[in-house]
Amino acid sequence: MSSKRKNTEGPKVTLEYAKADLDAGIEGPFLAAFPGIAPPKSVPFNVYKPDSEESKNKKKRRIVEADTGKVEFVGQNFGDTARAGYCRYVLAIRDKDTNKITFKDAPIISVNRTIKTLKNAKPQVANREQVRDQQGKKGDMNVNILEFVDLYCQGDLETDMNDTMVFIQAKNILGHTFGTKKIKQQINSVARNAVNVSALDSIAGILHDSIAAKTSALPSKESIKARADEDRPIPPFDLAATKVEDIYKIDSLITPAEYQVIPFKALLEKTNQPLAALPFQNSSYVNGALTAALSISKKDRHRIRLLMYISILMAFRTIPDRKLDDSEIVNKIMGDVPSVIMENLYERFTETPEGVDKKRHTFTPKSKDKLLCWILAIALTLENFNMDAGALTRDLSMKQTRVNELYKSLGCKVNELTATEKAQSGASNEEVKSMKRAILTVPLTFPLPKRGPKAK
Numbered sequence: 365m366s367s368k369r370k371n372t373e374g375p376k377v378t379l380e381y382a383k384a385d386l387d388a389g390i391e392g393p394f395l396a397a398f399p400g401i402a403p404p405k406s407v408p409f410n411v412y413k414p415d416s417e418e419s420k421n422k423k424k425r426r427i428v429e430a431d432t433g434k435v436e437f438v439g440q441n442f443g444d445t446a447r448a449g450y451c452r453y454v455l456a457i458r459d460k461d462t463n464k465i466t467f468k469d470a471p472i473i474s475v476n477r478t479i480k481t482l483k484n485a486k487p488q489v490a491n492r493e494q495v496r497d498q499q500g501k502k503g504d505m506n507v508n509i510l511e512f513v514d515l516y517c518q519g520d521l522e523t524d525m526n527d528t529m530v531f532i533q534a535k536n537i538l539g540h541t542f543g544t545k546k547i548k549q550q551i552n553s554v555a556r557n558a559v560n561v562s563a564l565d566s567i568a569g570i571l572h573d574s575i576a577a578k579t580s581a582l583p584s585k586e587s588i589k590a591r592a593d594e595d596r597p598i599p600p601f602d603l604a605a606t607k608v609e610d611i612y613k614i615d616s617l618i619t620p621a622e623y624q625v626i627p628f629k630a631l632l633e634k635t636n637q638p639l640a641a642l643p644f645q646n647s648s649y650v651n652g653a654l655t656a657a658l659s660i661s662k663k664d665r666h667r668i669r670l671l672m673y674i675s676i677l678m679a680f681r682t683i684p685d686r687k688l689d690d691s692e693i694v695n696k697i698m699g700d701v702p703s704v705i706m707e708n709l710y711e712r713f714t715e716t717p718e719g720v721d722k723k724r725h726t727f728t729p730k731s732k733d734k735l736l737c738w739i740l741a742i743a744l745t746l747e748n749f750n751m752d753a754g755a756l757t758r759d760l761s762m763k764q765t766r767v768n769e770l771y772k773s774l775g776c777k778v779n780e781l782t783a784t785e786k787a788q789s790g791a792s793n794e795e796v797k798s799m800k801r802a803i804l805t806v807p808l809t810f811p812l813p814k815r816g817p818k819a820k
Contacts, residue, residue, distance in 0.1 A: 378464040394428060395453055395472040396439060403477075407432055428473055436483070439475030447474045597734035598774055599741050601808060608749045608806050611775070612741045618673055625702040628665065628672045631658065642672070643679035643699050647759040650675050653746065670742055676701055677739050678759065680709050681732075688714060688725040712738075736760065736770055740802075744776070749804040753778055764798070771802040772811050778802050 394411065412427040422442075430437040440446060455470045539547045600616040614623070630641035631654065638658055639651055654671045657664055679698055687693040688710075698706065713735040714725040739760070744751060757767050768778045778800050786796045 375463055378462070379467070380464060381467045383469075393455055393468060393470050394426065395455075395470045396428065396475045397447065397472055398437075398475050398477075401477065403430055403432055403435070403437055407437075409437070424471075426471070426473070428475065434480055436478045436480055437475050438478070439473040441471050441473050445474060445476065447472055596773060596810065597730050598737045601775070603808055605806055605808060608804055609745075611804065611806065611808050612745065614745065617738065617742055617745070618670075619708060622673075622705050622708055623669065625704050626669045626672050626676075627700060627702065628669045631668060631672065632663065642675040643697070643701060644675045644682065647675065647678055647756075649743070649755045649759055650678070667746060670746055674739055674742055676705060677709075677735060677742075680713065681735055681739075685727045688727070733770065733773075736762075737774055740767075740770055741774060744774070744802070744804055751802055753800040753802040754798075768800065768802075774804065775808045775810055776802045776804045 396409070407430050409428050409430045412429065414422075414425050414427065425440070425442040427438070427440045429439075451472075453470045453472055454467045457466045457468065458464070459466070536551050539551050543551070599612050601611055602613070605611045618626075627641075631638045634641055639645055639654065642650065642654075645651070650671050654668065657667050657671065676698070679701075683694060683697055694706075710725055713727070713731050715728050715731055716724060717726060740756065743756060747755075753768055753771060754764055757764050760767065771778050781796060781799050781801060785801070786799075791799065
């Protein structure tokens with residue numbers, strides 16, 4: 365059986381036309397047409413009414429204007445730049461609460477843009493004497509067509525159809541007068557691309573002086589290198605140091621205030637399980653060095669302090685980026701690390717993104733490298749600036765090549781083992797091949813930046 369389709373009554377919509385009342389100051393919105401590039405949506409437009417417009421037709425004249433700082437946008441609905449009024453535009457505005465649609469007149473205005481820096485620039489146009497001089501050069505096609513028409517109409521131009529240049533000029537005039545759109549575009553393209561040699565000669569000296577002034581202000585190779593060295597994610601260094609221990613001083617790695625509150629006494633008090641007092645207990649380097657330091661009768665407290673500080677840095681590195689401002693998570697990972705040390709860690713190794721609350725801290729690639737370089741620099745101090753390059757590789761969960769790059773960024777030379785060191789290592793020949801030493805020497809030098817891709 366077939367069923368008839370039921371008619372359902374839709375929502376009732378009220379239509380209304382809001383007529384603009386210019387005398388009462390009530391008028392609708394405007395539509396803008398942008399030939400080419402439109403301004404950002406955030407740029408506000410102002411609407412102006414020309415002065416002394418008394419007649420009824422002139423009362424509808426409006427000017428719209430906007431300024432982005434570098435570009436001006438101006439349009440008007442009258443004059444030569446106004447669009448032809450073949451169509452009438454309206455905008456429909458729907459009120460969801462009353463289900464009412466209001467139609468408003470929306471005149472369209474063509475908006476033109478002007479680059480402010482070029483606003484007052486005047487094009488250089490050749491005078492008539494220059495045109496006459498160019499006529500005598502056979503084969504020279506760089507003649508302004510509009511000037512030629514002006515001179516021709518005034519009778520100031522002597523024509524000679526045997527002259528190639530005059531023939532081309534006459535041909536261009538015919539092309540502009542009777543030619544197709546494509547022919548006119550070709551003629552205009554040739555005129556636009558023509559090079560005025562005399563004009564270039566007149567500004568050559570100015571260009572030369574301008575280039576010389578600009579290049580004199582460029583930084584030297586030495587200043588560029590010095591700036592690059594200062595921007596490295598490494599601890600403060602002394603480039604003029606004559607002793608290796610003066611390159612990275614302890615006071616620049618650990619402030620005196622931090623050094624005094626390093627919680628190393630817990631390691632001395634827990635005789636059964638001293639490593640349990642470490643914030644980061646998965647470092648084979650710290651665990652091995654600390655066990656050796658605690659096993660002797662005369663404890664080297666300075667060495668124990670530095671090992672404890674390395675453990676603190678490693679623990680801080682494990683805090684998830686999104687949890688840096690979560691005090692509960694931070695306390696769980698860091699344990700009883702004094703607030704003085706924690707404040708310095710946040711100041712040194714985290715950054716606050718722009719436009720975000722100042723309490724928001726985050727790790728950036730540069731700050732992460734800085735934290736790693738701090739760990740390696742303290743370890744170098746403990747190992748008399750000559751250590752196994754792979755001692756911290758597993759602890760940091762990184763590839764050996766990446767760790768070697770960090771050593772080099774500190775100014776270390778990463779060398780293969782000497783014959784004596786190979787014999788003392790007790791490792792097999794295969795293992796010895798991958799073993800390297802990171803050595804810090806004076807004078808301090810940094811690797812040069814790489815140029816281009818690696819050669820294949």
